[in-house]
Amino acid sequence: MKTAHLYVRVSTDEQAEKGYSQRDQEERLKRYCEANNIIIKNVLFEDFSAKTFIRPEWIKLIDGLKKRTSRTDLVLFTKWDRFSRNACDAYQMINVLRKLNVEPQAIEQPLDLAIPENKMMLAIYLAAPEVENDRRALNTFNGMRRAKKEGRLMGRAPYGYINKISEDGKKYIVRKEPEASNIIWAFEEMAKGIFSASQIMFMMNKRDGKSLKISAFLEGLRNVAYCGKIFVGDYNDEKAYHVKSIHEALINEELY
Incomplete structure (x- = not known):
């Protein structure tokens, strides 16, 4: 049977604006593991932005995987924007995990990255939240500039x-x-x-x-x-x- 770390991430702003719930993500991930006979090793809760991977719980996770104290096959999250909202950083982190023989996977946006064509879908999943971030930042900047005028x-x-x-x-x-x-x-x-x-x-x-x-x-x-x-x-x-x-x-x- 495969083993997995469950990664649940939501920032304070996301909870306020979109109603994201850590509990809801956790429940969906656990149901997925139960349905697919996956052993849950740990559930990590992160209250941090996904603009970078400089996040306390994620850093602990990577450090633990590098020590290889026990086998881990998967890092599971609900959607790719829970993993990252920065396409460039996401690709680099995927390569880091692959070198550790760990597969990152979004249970609601599953992709077999061994299939070359799926990399196009991955690019869309990763780019969409980054574009959303950039648009929100630009709208905020323009709004503040208009207010100053x-x-x-x-x-x-x-x-x-x-x-x-x-x-x-x-x-x-x-x-x-x-x-x-x-x-x-x-x-x-x-x-x-x-x-x-x-x-x-x-x-x-x-x-x-x-x-x-x-x-x-x-x-x-x-x-x-x-x-x-x-x-x-x-x-x-x-x-x-x-x-x-x-x-x-x-x-x-x-x-x-």
Whole structure:
């Protein structure tokens, strides 16, 4: 009888977006092994992205296979995107497993890799999730760029502001006190040229009990968002530029 390791993988994002279930994958894999008289050696649960094979449980699996403490014939998973979402890395890992005399197999997308034509289907199974990843990343980038052009600051709100979400799901920032007054004070003190940046940071931290570090403080002083502007970086043929923000400016351009 053949022996197998069962590999169950799902990332946190996938569980939230698509409802993937580790328990469901495990049940399907165990039913497959029972129906095909395959001995289960171990079930590995991975909560990690498949963009690379730098995953804790997968690394442990490969290390164990290399030690050859006992025979293993198969590594089973439900679909090829559970194995990898990167075609180039997947082919390399398949070769690693073959050298160890271990066959990777997706029970819901079975392929006999000894048949040359099946490599075309394997390419499709592996490329499809990678394309999906790339499309999602591009859509996210384009969406964030569009938001910046509309004057919305994306990401974590800088000191002095707080993140908000409108009823239609759009993100924006609003003034937050007493932090906003503190950063205004810091800009005004810097403009006087009496104290150094580290001294002003120390005094500002005492004002509100925070422990802002000098690197973050200096980065904040260079943030154009405080004077009501949003930086839009260059992309393709479009050069970088600034747009007027929709959020309230804490200082004027002259002080900035």
